[in-house]
Amino acid sequence: MAEDSDLTVRLGRRAADMTAMFLAKAGPQDAANLKEWLTSRLNLATVKGRPRLKLSYANRRAYILQCALDRAEGRPPPAEPD
Secondary structure (H helix, E strand, O other), X not given: OOOOHHHHHHHHHHHHHXXXXXXXXXXXXXXXXXHHHHHHHHHHHOOOOOXXXXXXXXXXXXXXXXXXXXXXXXXXXXXXXX
């Protein structure tokens, strides 16, 4: 099954949007905790040598987590797919 890059971008954008919704109501400590959690999950998703994890799944997960972390750090969401 081929990986659908448009789906990955849409999921990343959704993660970024949901992160923004959370941050709109979160306090400073909640925002810091979210950034720390996203960073730790991203580090786990990008660790090499996990034989049971399919590369396409790991790449998708890392992309989605990165989109959420970018939004938590104030960077814009990914562009809409064409």
